Amino acid sequence: FNFNLLCVSQRGLGKSTLINTLFNRNIEASSEIASSERSDDVNGKMDGLKLEDSQDEETETNGEEDVTSSVKIKSYTTTIEENGVSLKLCVVDTPGFGDAIDNTGSWKPIVDEINYRFDQYLDAENKINRSLENDNRIHACLYFIEPTAHYLKPLDVEFCKRVHEKCNLIPIIAKSDILTEEEIAVFKQRIRKQLDEANVKFFQPPTYAMDDADTVRASSALFEKIPYAVVGSNSSVTDKEGKTFRGRSYPWGIIDVDNAKHCDFVYLRDLLISQYLEELRERTNNVLYENYRSEKLIR
Amino acid sequence: FNFNLLCVSQRGLGKSTLINTLFNRNIEASSEIASSERSDDVNGKMDGLKLEDSQDEETETNGEEDVTSSVKIKSYTTTIEENGVSLKLCVVDTPGFGDAIDNTGSWKPIVDEINYRFDQYLDAENKINRSLENDNRIHACLYFIEPTAHYLKPLDVEFCKRVHEKCNLIPIIAKSDILTEEEIAVFKQRIRKQLDEANVKFFQPPTYAMDDADTVRASSALFEKIPYAVVGSNSSVTDKEGKTFRGRSYPWGIIDVDNAKHCDFVYLRDLLISQYLEELRERTNNVLYENYRSEKLIR
Ligand SMILES: Nc1nc2c(ncn2[C@@H]2O[C@H](COP(=O)(O)OP(=O)(O)O)[C@@H](O)[C@H]2O)c(=O)[nH]1
C-alpha cells in the first residue's frame, strides 16, 4: 500500500539527509521514478511547475528567480519493507520554499498539490469501475523549523495554518544539534504556544479506549516530544571505543543519531514509520479527506 | 576615539551573543545611551524608522509587519578598554533584516544609515569651526551568514553587493558549531567563490612593505580564514577536568569559544579588535569615505 510523505523546508535544513536517515537509504538514488512531472493538462493551477534534474545538485542561486518565490513539487517513489510489510513510499519534496528574497505565497503550490491529490482520489471514487489501490493523498507533512532558538518565523506560522487541516502536520526542529538541551526545551514550549495561539493542530498519536496504561503513557510521551528535535546523518562515525553508528563528528564530540539522549530522531521514526503509519493513513482517509470532500460538495 | 560596528543578521543567528562575547560584556546593559533614535527631520529617508525598547525582548511575530520587510536601525554606545586605549564603541544593529516573508529592499535602510553617517561627517568637515572628534562613520560591517552548508542565499549576495564599497565588509558564518570541519571548509570555499563572482570585496588585513615575513604570514593566515566560522557564548561551562571557560555544553561534548580548534572566534576578535582596528578606521577614512565624497561632488 501507499505512504505519501510531504516534506517542506527551506534549503539547508538537512531535509535530504533526514529522509535518507529515516528510510535507511538514498531516496533519490533508489527512486524508481527519477522524478514525477506534473503535466499541464491535469490541473490548471499546476502550470509552470517545472522539475529540475536533481534536487541535490548544488546550485548557486544568482538568477532572477531568486527574488520571488518559485516553489517546485518533486516526487520520489521507492519500495520499503517495514514490519514485514511492503510499502510504496512516495516522498513529495518542495524545493524553493522559503529560499527567495520575497517568499509571498510560497505555500500556495504546496496546498494546490495536496488538493490535486484529493481531487485525483475523488475522481477515482466516482468512476464506475473504481480502483482505489493507488492512494496518492498526502498522509503526513513533515515541516522543518529553523533552529533559531527564538520563535517560529512568520513564514512558518503562515504555512502551518494553511496545511494543518489538509494533512497530518508533524513539525520538527531541524539540525537540533545546534541547540543545548535547555534551548530545546524553551524553544519547544514557545513553538507549541505559538501554534496553539494560531489554532494549528499538529498530528496527535491517538489513544484507544482499550489501550492499557503503558500504551497510553508511551503514546502521550511520543506526543509530548513534538516538535521533534532531530538530527540526521548519512555517514557512519566511530567513537573512541570503536563503536560505529550513524552520526556527526565534531572536534568537541560525536553525536549518535539513534541515541535518544542526543536528539528525538528515534521518536520521529517511531511516530512516522514503526508505530503510527496506519493511523496517519486512516486519519487522512476518515477525517482530512472526508472534510475536503464535504466542503467540495457544499460549494 | 570612535569605533562604529554595523552588525547585520536575520534573527536567531547569535548576533547579540557574539557581540557580547567579542567585547566581554552585555553591550545593551552597559550601553550609556539606551538606544539612539533617528529623528525625522535629519534625513527624509529615515522617516518611519521607530526603535523598540529592547532588542532582546522575545517578541512573537504575528502581525502585519511580518509580511513585508521592516528593518530598524538601533545603536548601542559604550566605552571599552583595548590595548590600554579607551575606545568609544558604537554597535549599530539592524533588527528586522531578513525576518519577513517578503524581504525585498531590506538592504535599503541600512545603506541609507551608512550614507547618512558619511553625510554627517561631510557636513562637519565643511563647517568653519570643524570638530571632527566625533566620527560616526561605519568602520566595519559584520555580516552573519546562516550555516546551511550549501551556498549564500540570494539575500546575502544582494546585501554584500550593496555595502562592500561603503564599509569594510567582514562576512562570518554564524553558529558554526552546527558544521563539521569538512563542511566548514567546503562552505567557506563556496562562499568565497560566490562573493568573487559577484565582485564583492571583503576587508583584507593590509600588509606593508616593511612587514617581516612572520607578520606577512600571520596577516595572510588571518585573511584566509574569512569568512570566520564563529561561535559565541555568554555563559561559562566547566569541563570534566574542572576547567571553566566561555562555551556551550551539549550531551556529546563542550565547545570552547576561545579554542581555535573549535571555531574562528579568536581570529575574528584579532581582526576586529586587537590587531586591525586602526586599519579598519583608516580604510574607512582614506578609501571608503573618500570614494563617497568624490562621487557626491561629481553629481
Ligand atoms: N548540524 C547538522 N547538519 C546536518 C544535519 N543533517 C544534515 N546536515 C548537513 O547539512 C548540510 C545540508 O544537508 P541537506 O540534507 O543537503 O539539506 P537540504 O538542503 O535541506 O536537503 C549537509 O552538509 C549535511 O551534512 C543535522 O541534523 N545536523
Ligand SMILES: Nc1nc2c(ncn2[C@@H]2O[C@H](COP(=O)(O)OP(=O)(O)O)[C@@H](O)[C@H]2O)c(=O)[nH]1
Ligand atoms: N549553536 C549556537 N547557538 C548560539 C550561538 N550563539 C548564540 N546561540 C544561541 O542562539 C540563541 C539566539 O541567540 P541570540 O544572540 O539572541 O541571537 P540573535 O537573535 O541573533 O541576537 C540563544 O539561545 C543563544 O544561546 C552559537 O555560536 N552557536
